[in-house]
Amino acid sequence: MxxxxxxxxxxxxxxxxxxxxxxxxxxxxxxxxxxxxxxxxxxxxxxxxxxxxxxxxxxxxxxxxxxxxxxxxxxxxxxxxxxxxxxxxxxxxxxxxxxxxxxxxxxxxxxxxxxxxxxxxxGAAPRPLHAAGPAPRPLSPQGRFRLLEEVMDARALADRHDPLHVLIACRAAHLAVEALFEARGWWKVKAQRWLPELTERDPQAARDLHALLSAPDPTARQTALEALAVRVTGDLTYQEGGSEPQLVN
The missing domain is CATH 3.30.460.10 (Beta Polymerase, domain 2)
Incomplete structure (x- = not known):
């Protein structure tokens, strides 16, 4: 047949x-x-x-x-x-x-x-002692700064209801979700599977991401983005940091 x-x-x-x-x-x-x-x-x-x-x-x-x-x-x-x-x-x-x-x-x-x-x-559950999954990797100071910059760029666009907000907010969400997977010691998955994976592992993060993706306006989208980002940054304050000096050839 x-x-x-x-x-x-x-x-x-x-x-x-x-x-x-x-x-x-x-x-x-x-x-x-x-x-x-x-x-x-x-x-x-x-x-x-x-x-x-x-x-x-x-x-x-x-x-x-x-x-x-x-x-x-x-x-x-x-x-x-x-x-x-x-x-x-x-x-x-x-x-x-x-x-x-x-x-x-x-x-x-x-x-x-x-x-x-x-x-x-x-790598799909809380990491037990001697587990073979990936070691949790907290967000580095440089990674945190980069994510905060994206979130604040998105906030500026949301304040003036700029249609580009959806692009910048999604870019920041990509950084936040990948950082969350690394910080929790979960194997990364394709973006198409973020929502079902997060629904199993961190339902609130899944709700934040879903709210961001389905928000009717920039204000609601930004609120969801900031809630998602805080899950890995702790807060939205800038902190001192920087890279090590490198030799210039």
Whole structure:
């Protein structure tokens, strides 16, 4: 039965066999992980098929192509490189292996997925002693100053109801949310997943972010932005700070 043309997820899944056939025929590929929104059953009209492929040898590469009208993106890596990305704290890679689905099975892939699930769990909850998740990183003085500057720039635009406020407020919110994830020791996720992740981990931060994104006017948007920023800055006061002197060549 052909895929329902009105169902984007069905269209993506219908293209999966052809995508896997091309993966099997790619020299060096011996296992593959299906990941991303389609693998979670959340595909939309703008989604693609995402894969991590394990390859033999010493090379890594990225490929983009189209099968049955569906865009496909594949990251090819030796298994040892994937482990190196885990060790480097690449939260997006860890998340993909933790939540992905086996497309071409192999024991190496199963082992990597098990490692990723353990790492992801350690970074998705309050950090226990000796946990393998990322160490919490409080906002640095320079990072705090940069965030405050963005918030105050947004405040000036809100005061005069400048339509550019939405752009600056969202830019400041991006800094605030990334700083919050680092300060709490959570693996970073794509912006598309901020709200559901924050809803689980810090519901008030999720409410602040949602209020910012849905605010009807600059004043309400700025109020939400400042509430979100204070969650990582503590307050909105400027403090002394600066970088270390550097030698000029």
């Amino acid at each position: 052909p895929a329902d043309p009105t169902d984007p997820q069905a269209q993506l899944e219908a293209a999966l066999p052809a995508a896997l056939d091309r993966l099997r025929r790619t020299p060096g590929v011996y296992a593959a992980l299906w990941c991303g929104s389609a693998a979670r059953g959340e595909g939309n009209a703008h989604s693609d098929l995402d894969f991590h492929a394990l390859v033999r040898g010493d090379h890594r590469w990225r490929a983009n192509y189209v099968v049955q009208g569906v865009p496909v993106e594949v990251f090819h890596n030796p298994a040892r490189k994937v482990r190196a990305m885990f060790a480097a704290g690449q939260g997006d890679t860890i998340g993909m292996f933790a939540e992905g689905r086996v497309a071409l099975p192999h024991p190496d892939l199963e082992a990597l997925m098990a490692e990723a699930r353990a790492l992801h769990a350690a």
